[in-house]
Amino acid sequence: MLSKEDNELLTRVSAGTPMGELLRRFWMPALLEKELPSPDCDPVRLKLLGEDLVAFRDTNGRVGVLDAYCPHRLANLYFGRNEECGIRCVYHGWKFDVEGNCVDMPSEPEGERLKKNIKTTAYPAEIRGGVVWVYMGPKEKQPVLPDLEWAYLPERQRTATKRMQMCNWAQAVEGGIDSSHISFLHGATEAQHKRAADQGVVGRNRFNATDRHPVFDVKEVPYGLAIAARRNAEADNYYWRITQFLLPFHQMIPPVVPERDSSNAPYSGHAWVPIDDETTWTWTFSAHPKRDFTDQEREFNGGPEGMWGPIDENFMPKHNAANDYLLDRKLQRELTFTGIKGIPNQDAAVQESMGRIVPRWKEHVGTSDTAIVRWRSLMLRLARELQGGKDPDAAKHGEWYNVRSCANMLKRDEDWQEGCRWLTTGGQIPAAAAE
Amino acid sequence: MLSKEDNELLTRVSAGTPMGELLRRFWMPALLEKELPSPDCDPVRLKLLGEDLVAFRDTNGRVGVLDAYCPHRLANLYFGRNEECGIRCVYHGWKFDVEGNCVDMPSEPEGERLKKNIKTTAYPAEIRGGVVWVYMGPKEKQPVLPDLEWAYLPERQRTATKRMQMCNWAQAVEGGIDSSHISFLHGATEAQHKRAADQGVVGRNRFNATDRHPVFDVKEVPYGLAIAARRNAEADNYYWRITQFLLPFHQMIPPVVPERDSSNAPYSGHAWVPIDDETTWTWTFSAHPKRDFTDQEREFNGGPEGMWGPIDENFMPKHNAANDYLLDRKLQRELTFTGIKGIPNQDAAVQESMGRIVPRWKEHVGTSDTAIVRWRSLMLRLARELQGGKDPDAAKHGEWYNVRSCANMLKRDEDWQEGCRWLTTGGQIPAAAAE
């Protein structure tokens, strides 16, 4: 439960809002690299934090991310020509390079002289891990990119995909760090659980199903939150799942199976990037730290018909509010808790069903919502601190992001931070790449 | 003509508005019984008086009407599971019974203890006459259901149907109690009248056509208004049509043919139930007090392609603003006054054409609008009285609703209230049913 005022503060992201300014201190995933596949390719529309932008790749392969509206008469540069090292407005031919400099002003007799006075908003952009990253904050505060392990891996060892979500970013983040809902939203029916047990089938995530009210322990860490969920396992054991939240909107999903050595296992994570106050890009990154993904794994992790789809060519989910997420009541009665197919579609159904911006002052949160409560406090505190002049530390320390999430089976008297240290110390960025 | 302030007061229906509070003191038709056909059937979305709701039928056949948003984290219960005596949210599994009690909270370690503190908004619901009725007012003011005769009749003697109307409820009510417009909106062309007369055809409603400016006499009655429209008939006779308005939004259509004994004749009536300020459910109830409807009559009175249609499977009219109600200008020139087929489509065309909320301060009402003027006064007075602490009497006296409307041919010097008494004293609720 949040006051109306805090809910506004948490959810509004346009320029000048406290949360919007906080988010602008961090690099953000903006486009898939393949949306700008080659030098001088077609320009692409882009909207982030409520700002209309245009992205292009210049003749030298550099990425430009500019205010969509030409500073001359505000025609949209999306219709522009991506020419020799710059994008040219089709209305009167003004041309801008990736840094926002006006490099040609052919409509003006004194254009050569005047163009020096014109500069448009240009945001720094970098490509890493198959993703175009953008920084929309103050120039003098520009940090390094976060050292997310997957982004350093060779192309065949990682995938990235995105889908549009029709709600505020905070709603999406809260779903992503909510270890409690997986026992329900993504679960099978009781009947199906029983049927499986009768047949001797043991689910990979059986503890999620058998202990549906985990005990939470949430630690603030330099880069965000480590969210530990403890479930009862056999005998003297607890099954621990540690979800990583990395400021300001990244998450890493714990592996389902605790027994395995995480450095051998593929993993996935999300980022929820605000398009505007009421729309969000839900990114999914997957990686195998040790080996190439097979074609089938690539399609499953990153393809439009895979695990995080189905989506259309504009990254819009095919199961959406307009078709009730293809809710199948028979399926819901007999097999799965929701009757909706696909984990991201189940998430979208509940998160979007709350309305574009959920009125958090009507909630009744419990202990299972500990992570969400802590996350809100953290974000509100950082936003207020920035208003007061204190920059967010994590934005300045990309090296803090070199971690993984963790699932482990520990003795009941073991400390989870000790027991999971070998995992949460994290990813292993290839020395060469991290230079 | 109404002031802007009174127009606001008349039309706004959300919680806390004076009219919204008045309407909440009455039982309202909410769903067709067949939308909740059996115990544990699929939940149904419902919106009334601006409130998002979910309806379900539990294992014992009881109907639950709850706030659509789960009090935990506000996911929509429409996606919920209708399980053993309750609906369960698919996000974290909280479950509610028809009274709004939280009966299971599986995501919380202390759920058994905590669930007692959680209660969601639940509105009492009853099934009568093939319709689910809902009461959305204060618990301590909950009245009995209104004794509308049709609702007590055996299933084969009655029908109920509904269609969505894209305007404010008051606009719809005003069309329904407006005995004047039938000579025009629902009439034939002059040419067609003449052609029929030339051929010796005498219309069943010939007085509506020949005397198009009835004289009105409107009496306030305990349950609402009795609206008498007098038209000249042959010789010394007046043709009287008495439309009943029953608080807060019910109407009974007078029979077309005056000579018949009303207790032998089928009749119809409407209710206009606000979905929100700009959308309305137009209900139509038909009944034969003496005998079963034939299949053809059932289809005509209550079917999707019948008299009150055509509508699609979501009760949306197929002739609507998007297709100009299939206005046929040739038909309009030659045969009917509007060129639009179907009485409800003619009504919708004019009522929706005024805009979602008609600016009544621009009107120029005449004596033919007497019923409308009186209705507005009545509603505004009752809303203001309730603000002042005085409950509406009619809500407390369901027995007052056991009436019928009336059409009669009377001598010119007869008093219509005397002459129509035997009709307006009303319906005959089967003694057993009314217990």
Next chain:
Amino acid sequence: MLSKEDNELLTRVSAGTPMGELLRRFWMPALLEKELPSPDCDPVRLKLLGEDLVAFRDTNGRVGVLDAYCPHRLANLYFGRNEECGIRCVYHGWKFDVEGNCVDMPSEPEGERLKKNIKTTAYPAEIRGGVVWVYMGPKEKQPVLPDLEWAYLPERQRTATKRMQMCNWAQAVEGGIDSSHISFLHGATEAQHKRAADQGVVGRNRFNATDRHPVFDVKEVPYGLAIAARRNAEADNYYWRITQFLLPFHQMIPPVVPERDSSNAPYSGHAWVPIDDETTWTWTFSAHPKRDFTDQEREFNGGPEGMWGPIDENFMPKHNAANDYLLDRKLQRELTFTGIKGIPNQDAAVQESMGRIVPRWKEHVGTSDTAIVRWRSLMLRLARELQGGKDPDAAKHGEWYNVRSCANMLKRDEDWQEGCRWLTTGGQIPAAAAE
């Protein structure tokens, strides 16, 4: 660049706004005559300056333009019956003539007496040049129609067509008087220019291409602005194009080829008529002062698939924002500056891409925008003068509109106003017609 306040003043057109009141002093193109083809034809919906209207043609062929909403209960007269010399509301049968008089009130017993008290808003309408013109200003200020030459020509010598544009009227006007953008938005690519030159092809508008930063000279004239754009031509010559702007929203396109005697040449012009603050009718008028258009010329100038299309049967452009104006990036790379086919579609793409009302305070205008800057000043001044009580002179002098635009090749030391006088003195209205 304009202040936010001036931008509001320039763009808002509803009744009571300063610009709205200024525009209401002028006759406006409202409908194509063929939309009201004959006496007693079907009524037509119409929206101008934010006002919902209905237009009809009565039994005597007179055009009525009335407030869309019947003054009785505000049903839309579009659904009305166009009967013997008046339009009749289908709700209760009130009937109005082209002057807004209530000529029948059949629903009222005292209708004959009461109808004299009822009058609805009616705007004077005239047909000239195949177009229905409407005057929406104060009765006592009603001027004569503007003497636009094309409107006096015989039907076979002129065409008129319109298309809807999804932006504010001022944005559209500014595109129409912007002689600078034609070198870019409507031009070929450099590569294509070069290819043509290599092949010895000389474009008709080669100076627009070779000198892309014309020098502007803008003169205020009694009827508006004469906008001269000077481009370098061969040897000692300048190529001058004089675009006419005629108050409040008319424009005349200069001929492309300067050498020809303008009185032998066909020409075109536009008018941008506000539907409301965010939507505009873009009219195009074409004429040949000397001879009939061929069928092919008629289709090219005025047909739905011609130069100013393609449009559908409701005058909606088929290339529009929803389909990105059928932008073809390959075409854009290889042949044309935009990759969008059709001059009006190119114009619409950039003008609509700025948003419905462009925030002019973010612009950076240059000398090539001189005409636009002057136009804004003129319009703002006239609007403010009218607020102060001073009527716009041009509205009272229809005879001032009898002009043409001009393109001419002059010696570099010649004065363009002298050199173009024989053209800008204008059109030649047939003596008989102008009576």
